[in-house]
Amino acid sequence: MSAFYLRKLKTYFVATDTDKDGVLTENDYHEMARRFIEIVKLDDAQGKKLHALAAKVWNDFFKGWATDGKSLTQDQLIASFLKRRSDPKFLESLKELMTVEFHVVDINKDGSIQLDEFTIMFRFHGIDAAHAKASFEAIDSNSDGVISLDEFLTAVVDFFTGEDEKSSSRLFWGPLV
Numbered sequence: 001m002s003a004f005y006l007r008k009l010k011t012y013f014v015a016t017d018t019d020k021d022g023v024l025t026e027n028d029y030h031e032m033a034r035r036f037i038e039i040v041k042l043d044d045a046q047g048k049k050l051h052a053l054a055a056k057v058w059n060d061f062f063k064g065w066a067t068d069g070k071s072l073t074q075d076q077l078i079a080s081f082l083k084r085r086s087d088p089k090f091l092e093s094l095k096e097l098m099t100v101e102f103h104v105v106d107i108n109k110d111g112s113i114q115l116d117e118f119t120i121m122f123r124f125h126g127i128d129a130a131h132a133k134a135s136f137e138a139i140d141s142n143s144d145g146v147i148s149l150d151e152f153l154t155a156v157v158d159f160f161t162g163e164d165e166k167s168s169s170r171l172f173w174g175p176l177v
Ligand SMILES: [Ca+2]
Pocket: 016, 017, 018, 019, 020, 021, 022, 023, 024, 025, 028
């Protein structure tokens, strides 16, 4: 594993450990949901749905990685990615996870992500919103001003598998830590 790949996974960990307790747990997803609900002003019914989705994401994707069923340290997350990153089935499940996030972030439900929506994604992950525009432009590979699902998933897969330090997908979760 390259130092570059390690930095990417650390960056992802920091962007996902939204309650900043040093481990990934279901609560990090509920924290993202809480922030999203507040930013977008979702009503109670929509908020409940989002929290249900947060629990589902944790249970379907991360829970199986946690040896205690509850939490993942940064080292455990890194080890999990290293073990799985060349497994096509894993990449499919990663795409499913990020497709869920794409549709949440597509607030106006037009099928693509605009810069204002992408900026909200940074805010609920706790990434400095000042970096959103550069990351948005890096993912919008055809530069048409919106991020399609295809562009989003291509960047995700490249982020989690690629070793090219010049690849624009490195900016997916903001500047690398
Ligand atoms: Ca956490």
